[in-house]
Amino acid sequence: MSKTAQISERTRRALLLAPALIFLAVFFVMPLVDNSARSFIGEDGSFTLARYTAFLTDSFYLGVILETVVLSAAVTVISVVIAYPVAYVLVRKAGRFSGLIIFLLIAPLLTSIIMRTFGWQVLFARRGLINQWLVTDLGLLDTPLRWLNTPGLAIAALVHVLVPFAVLSIASVLQGVDRRLEEGALVLGASRFRTFFEVTLPLTLDGIGTGAILVFMIANGSFVTLVLLGGGFQTLPLLIYQQFNTTRDFALASTMSTILLVIALACLWLQLRLVRRQGA
Amino acid sequence: MTLNRRKFLGTGAAAAGLIGLNGMPLRAQQNTLNVTAYGGVWEQAIRDCFVAPFEAKTGATATVSLGGPAQWLAQVEANPENPPLDVLIMTPDLAVIAAEGDLMDDFTVEKLPNLANIPQEFTDACLGKGTYFDYGVGGITYNKQVVSDAPKSFAAFVDRVASGEFVASVPSIQYGVTPVFFIWALNNALGGTVDNVDPFFEAMAKMKDNLVFWAGPNDFFNHLASGEADLGIYFDGRTWNHVDQGIDWIDFINPEEGGAMTAVAIQKPKNASDLAWDYLNEVLAPENQSKFAEILNYGVTNTEVVYSEKLASRVTPLSEANLPPYADIARVRNEWVDRWNREIGM
Numbered sequence: 001m002s003k004t005a006q007i008s009e010r011t012r013r014a015l016l017l018a019p020a021l022i023f024l025a026v027f028f029v030m031p032l033v034d035n036s037a038r039s040f041i042g043e044d045g046s047f048t049l050a051r052y053t054a055f056l057t058d059s060f061y062l063g064v065i066l067e068t069v070v071l072s073a074a075v076t077v078i079s080v081v082i083a084y085p086v087a088y089v090l091v092r093k094a095g096r097f098s099g100l101i102i103f104l105l106i107a108p109l110l111t112s113i114i115m116r117t118f119g120w121q122v123l124f125a126r127r128g129l130i131n132q133w134l135v136t137d138l139g140l141l142d143t144p145l146r147w148l149n150t151p152g153l154a155i156a157a158l159v160h161v162l163v164p165f166a167v168l169s170i171a172s173v174l175q176g177v178d179r180r181l182e183e184g185a186l187v188l189g190a191s192r193f194r195t196f197f198e199v200t201l202p203l204t205l206d207g208i209g210t211g212a213i214l215v216f217m218i219a220n221g222s223f224v225t226l227v228l229l230g231g232g233f234q235t236l237p238l239l240i241y242q243q244f245n246t247t248r249d250f251a252l253a254s255t256m257s258t259i260l261l262v263i264a265l266a267c268l269w270l271q272l273r274l275v276r277r278q279g280a
Numbered sequence: 281m282t283l284n285r286r287k288f289l290g291t292g293a294a295a296a297g298l299i300g301l302n303g304m305p306l307r308a309q310q311n312t313l314n315v316t317a318y319g320g321v322w323e324q325a326i327r328d329c330f331v332a333p334f335e336a337k338t339g340a341t342a343t344v345s346l347g348g349p350a351q352w353l354a355q356v357e358a359n360p361e362n363p364p365l366d367v368l369i370m371t372p373d374l375a376v377i378a379a380e381g382d383l384m385d386d387f388t389v390e391k392l393p394n395l396a397n398i399p400q401e402f403t404d405a406c407l408g409k410g411t412y413f414d415y416g417v418g419g420i421t422y423n424k425q426v427v428s429d430a431p432k433s434f435a436a437f438v439d440r441v442a443s444g445e446f447v448a449s450v451p452s453i454q455y456g457v458t459p460v461f462f463i464w465a466l467n468n469a470l471g472g473t474v475d476n477v478d479p480f481f482e483a484m485a486k487m488k489d490n491l492v493f494w495a496g497p498n499d500f501f502n503h504l505a506s507g508e509a510d511l512g513i514y515f516d517g518r519t520w521n522h523v524d525q526g527i528d529w530i531d532f533i534n535p536e537e538g539g540a541m542t543a544v545a546i547q548k549p550k551n552a553s554d555l556a557w558d559y560l561n562e563v564l565a566p567e568n569q570s571k572f573a574e575i576l577n578y579g580v581t582n583t584e585v586v587y588s589e590k591l592a593s594r595v596t597p598l599s600e601a602n603l604p605p606y607a608d609i610a611r612v613r614n615e616w617v618d619r620w621n622r623e624i625g626m
Contacts, residue, residue, distance in 0.1 A: 060622050118502055126447065127507020148508055149492050227454055227495045232625055238454065239621070245350050245456050247614045248377070 032261075039254035051255040068235040069263060072219040075158045079215045080208055082159065083166030087207075090167065091174045105164045113161060117228040120157050124148055154231025158219055165218065166211035173207025174200075209275030213268055220264050236260045311340040313555045315367040319346050321521065321576065329572040334559045342559060349374045350456060356383055356549045363549040366556040367563075371457055372405060372412070372606040373613065375545035379409035384547045387411055391557045394564035397582045399598075402543070405606055410547035413563050416578045417596040418461035419539035421519045422511035423504050425529045430511060433536040434469035437511075442486035449503040449512030452493035453620045457542055459613045462513055463620070464604050465540035474608045477616055481623055488624070504530065515542065517578035520594045524577070534596045541601040543581075 042048035055061045090101050108116060123129050124147035131144035147153050177200060185195040223237045236256050243253035313334075317326040323346060331342045345352070349370045356363045360383055370378065378384050386408050389396050395403065395411065402412035420437055422430045427446065431437040441448045451458040467473075467480035484491075492509050494500040497518055503509040505527075516539075519532040546563055548556045562568055566584035573580045574588060579595040587595055 121502050121508065122506050125503075125506035125508035227452075228499060230452075230493060234621065234625055242454055242617065242621075244354075245348075246453065246459070247617050248350065248353075248374075249614065250354075 035254050036258045036261075037254075038251055039258050041251070051251060052259075055252075055255055055259065064234050064236060064239060065259065065263065067233060068220065068237075068260070069267070071155070071158075071233055071235060072216050072267075075155055075162060075219040076212050076216040078155065078159050079162045079166045080170075080212050083163050083170055083211060084208070086163070087167045087170035087174055090171050102168075105167055108160070109164060113224050114228070116161065117157060117225050120153065120160075120229060121148060124153055149230035149232065151231045151233065154226060154229045154233060157225050157229050158222055161222075161225065162215045162218055165214045169211030169214060170204060170207040173204050173210075177203045205275055209271060213271050216267060216271065217264055220260070220267070236263075311338075311555070313340060313342040313366045313553055313559055314364065315342050315344055315556075315559060316352050316365055316369045317344050317346055318348070318369070325572050325575040329568045329575070330559065330563050333565070333568055334562045337562070338555065338558050340555050340558075348456070353378055353383075357381070360549070361551055363552050365549065366552040367559055368547045368549065370410065370545040370547055371460075372543050372545055372604070373457075373460060373610045375406045375410050375547055376607045376610050378547060379407035383549055384409035385550050385552075387548075387560075392561050392564060394561050394566070394582065397566065397584050398564060399581065399583065401603070402581055405543075405603070406545050406547065407607075410545045411564070412543035412581050413546050413569065414572065414576070414578050414580050415541050415543040415598075415601070416515040416517040417534055417539040417601045418465055418513055418515055418542055419532055419534045419596075420511055421500075421504070421514035421530060421532050423529055424531050426507075426510045430531070430533055431535075432533060434466050435537070437535070438466070438470070438483045438487060441490050442483075444490055446510040447490050447492065447508070448487065449492050449494050449500050449509035449514075451500075451513060452495050453617055453624070454495050459616050460604050460606065460609055461515075461540040461542045463616055464609055465602065466513075468540075468602060468604075469535065469537035474605060474612060477619070481619065484624055516594065516596050517576055520577035534600055538600055538602040539596065541598070541603050543603075 039051055040047055040049070042050065086101075086105075090098055094101050121128075125131070126144045126146060126148075128147075130147070131141075134141045135144050181203070182195050182199050185199045186192070190198065221237050222235075223241060226233055226235060226238055227241075236259065240253050240256045240260070243249045243256070315326070315331065317323040323344060326344060331344065334340070334342055345365060349368065352365055352368050353370070353374050355365060356368065356378070368378070368384075375384075384406075387395055387403055387406070387410060398411050398413075403410070405412065420431060420434075431440050437448070440446055451462045453459075463477060463480050464474070466483060467477045470479035470483055472479035492503055494503060494512070497515070500512055500514050501522060503512065514532070516532050516534065519530055522530050546560060548560060564582060566582045569580035569582045570585045570587070572578075573585065573591055573595070577591065577594055579598070
């Protein structure tokens with residue numbers, strides 16, 4: 001191939017990539033850099049790390065960071081545990097009903113997250129449907145339970161939103177597992193239990209990893225569900241919103257969002273390492 | 281055609297340039313004004329009561345941008361030389377911040393003849409760079425089917441919620457005007473001052489087991505409708521809007537200590553179109569404000585306005601509401617929010 005032809009080919013590839021790269025540069029990288037830069041500029045215009053020092057040495061804010069990570073991790077673990085059996089049934093057992101299961105999984109995503117969250121309020125309010133069953137219809141309780149604004153319900157609502165992402169990630173990998181490997185293990189005397197944990201599960205770690213990363217990232221930045229259902233959680237996205245909406249401290253909001261981004265990237269790196277090591 | 285690197289880079293630079301240009305706020309057409317409104321019934325009221333008469337009198341066009349004051353102010357701050365908005369609807373504390381930042385034009389009777397009928401204190405509260413045109417009062421809204429004898433004062437509200445008699449829905453700190461219409465109002469009623477909000481936080485500590493928090497007005501209504509809460513802190517006008525929509529179980533009390541007057545300010549950014557003065561004059565006109573009040577069930581500020589019988593019984597008179605010291609609150613607001621975060625949570 002001549003040099004001119006090589007340049008032409010490289011140019012053509014670059015041209016094909018250009019729209020996506022320009023889009024990402026203008027609407028993702030530039031705002032991100034601008035936002036982070038704001039956190040490093042002092043009121044006199046000089047470079048400063050004062051906001052990070054103040055934030056990271058304050059036990060309240062450290063608690064908020066910890067709470068953000070723990071909440072995201074809890075939602076991720078619960079979502080994956082629920083998602084795996086669903087994905088297994090979807091791929092291995094559902095047969096002609098697999099389309100229906102996929103539809104049922106995706107259907108909730110077609111509804112606004114605000115409407116779904118209000119639905120939780122209606123169901124679990126003090127005089128909502130669940131308490132009405134427990135107190136009035138079944139007579140199991142004397143007084144209604146307080147579900148709303150409890151950590152459990154907030155986590156349940158987040159899991160409800162995020163499980164489909166984990167199911168679809170796991171199912172796509174499970175679909176590609178060579179069944180002959182499992183049959184081989186069974187023929188060689190392994191129990192179904194052992195075959196699952198020593199053959200099937202390791203072969204689907206990529207799907208679990210992808211699903212876990214997706215769920216963790218979305219949970220890490222989740223906002224609407226926690227605003228509406230409370231749960232007593234104090235997370236970084238809620239504090240960031242507050243800086244824009246109530247206190248107008250944009251520099252502090254930039255500091256928090258940069259820290260949130262670093263946490264998300266660090267967790268992503270850790271999870272990728274973990275999955276690769278397990279899969280190796 | 282063969283593209284070489286030079287051509288590609290040139291094309292890329294041109295594309296980036298175009299995108300960059302696109303980011304520059306382009307001045308609206310000479311006879312077009314960009315005004316602001318909250319969503320829902322607010323937007324329709326703004327269109328019917330102010331935009332329509334403005335367009336009829338001037339022949340100009342007004343486009344309505346939906347959103348909220350924090351967002352609008354940030355847009356003006358980002359480009360004060362060529363603001364993308366010509367008229368801002370603002371919360372009183374943000375109006376003070378915008379005025380102190382020298383981002384807004386002065387309001388004078390020469391520019392706005394109808395300003396003569398707006399109480400001077402409302403223009404003073406915006407440091408002369410804006411005025412209030414509409415107000416509501418934050419008080420106690422309750423479900424009549426559950427609460428037969430509602431608390432008549434903030435003090436009684438605190439005692440009875442703390443005792444477990446009621447579950448109350450109160451605004452969360454995520455709601456922009458919570459520092460004014462909830463923290464200041466309750467603190468003021470309980471004997472606190474702007475520089476001493478201990479009474480408020482002590483009251484919240486007493487009530488904490490029987491509180492739920494609303495993040496937005498619809499959220500509050502859901503709490504009452506679903507039975508999660510029996511009563512709460514809410515606005516008079518929004519309560520009456522629910523009544524007009526057929527919700528017959530909801531009622532409102534202006535507490536004996538007086539609820540906080542939660543006003544809506546209007547301002548004109550510096551360098552915005554001069555047509556904004558014509559629009560603002562329509563916003564302050566008594567006939568337009570009267571119509572606006574009938575739609576929204578909120579009080580208006582032009583002293584020439586005469587309310588209908590129905591509205592007169594609903595609108596809290598200015599004499600029975602407390603005008604919060606917005607400028608002082610703006611000074612300490614972030615400390616209050618930080619204390620709320622640490623002691624109450626989100």
